Amino acid sequence: ALLRADQIDWAEGNKADWLVPIVADAEAGFGGPLNAFELMKGMIEAGAAAVHFEDQLSSEKKCGHLGGKVLVPTGQFIRTLLAARLAADMMGVPTLVIARTDADSATLLTSDADERDAPFLTGERTPEGFYCVRAGLEAAIARGLAYAPYAGLVWMETSTPDLGEAREFADAIHAEFPGKLLAYNCSPSFNWRRHLDDDTIERFQRELAAMGYKFQFITLAGFHALNESMFELARGYAAEGMPAYVRLQEREFELEADGYTATKHQREVGAGWFNEIAQAVSGGQSSTLALKGSTEEAQFDGNGSAAH
Structure with a gap:
């Protein structure tokens, strides 16, 4: 990782x-x-x-x-x-x-x-x-x-x-x-x-x-943090539906000012890195770039905040 x-x-x-x-x-x-x-x-x-x-x-x-x-x-x-x-x-x-x-x-x-x-x-x-x-x-x-x-x-x-x-x-x-x-x-x-x-x-x-x-x-700090946060999301989602997740996402946007990057989960797991590999082996002519035309590219700006 x-x-x-x-x-x-x-x-x-x-x-x-x-x-x-x-x-x-x-x-x-x-x-x-x-x-x-x-x-x-x-x-x-x-x-x-x-x-x-x-x-x-x-x-x-x-x-x-x-x-x-x-x-x-x-x-x-x-x-x-x-x-x-x-x-x-x-x-x-x-x-x-x-x-x-x-x-x-x-x-x-x-x-x-x-x-x-x-x-x-x-x-x-x-x-x-x-x-x-x-x-x-x-x-x-x-x-x-x-x-x-x-x-x-x-x-x-x-x-x-x-x-x-x-x-x-x-x-x-x-x-x-x-x-x-x-x-x-x-x-x-x-x-x-x-x-x-x-x-x-x-x-x-x-x-x-x-x-x-x-x-x-x-x-086990990570174990407790992951379980507590997932429990909160699941409880909110069961009661309210999507507003519970949107609150989580808005919190992610706020945390970006402090260095948080996981709002863009495709980028986080290396989609951009593999794009660079694909471009290198195709002489810059790859037509199968993962982030090109993705929702992440379209809906999140360069700083990771929501597009309106």
Whole structure:
């Protein structure tokens, strides 16, 4: 999608930089170190500038905000990080490895073999054979410190948006690894207003940045935005018909002043770009240009606003 946008802008004589860095989600690596190694290579070939891995058991992988998460031993995850770093080094690229721990809320562990995990074992076992562990900030800090030498950024997945918890984690990591870059998931799985007032929400990310959380993101923001907007359109269309869609279109026209371009959906998917290709291969004599005679050409002016 970014390559196509870059091609469209290039054909139109614009110079926007569409090829921005992409951070890819490698989940728990989909297996062992060799799987992580091959996956990292594939991510790099696809254009990822950074890839994050998490310390869960791949076969029992869960969203970080669900229950039932199973951790792998600390040392096992370090081997995953080393495999990812080796893949990047062998390919000669500075792709970042991001290490995520789910120890703040995960209560299960595959093995008691790693002595670094021993302080958090409860002595209990599950019917599946997993070891029960004490989740929490202390466990997350211990793992963050263990992973820090092997990753460009460290990320603790949290259950609530808590500046105090974030500060304690950051302080512990920076005490041993000054300046270590941190990541924070400003997750839509949090009920933000239930936890924070408007003032805290407004300054939340600035304060995180001051603590060293230089990569902040909202996972699934697009999912929620698309679903909310489509729901609003569907509800309006069911009640009123076309006026509901026309209101949406008028809003698109208004947003063009701020750089919105999707009003012209044919242009957005590359019709103009392919016109240029057709002209190039036909010596400028193509009679099948897609936008020539189109409703988009006839009804939307050069700025994308409605023709009257």
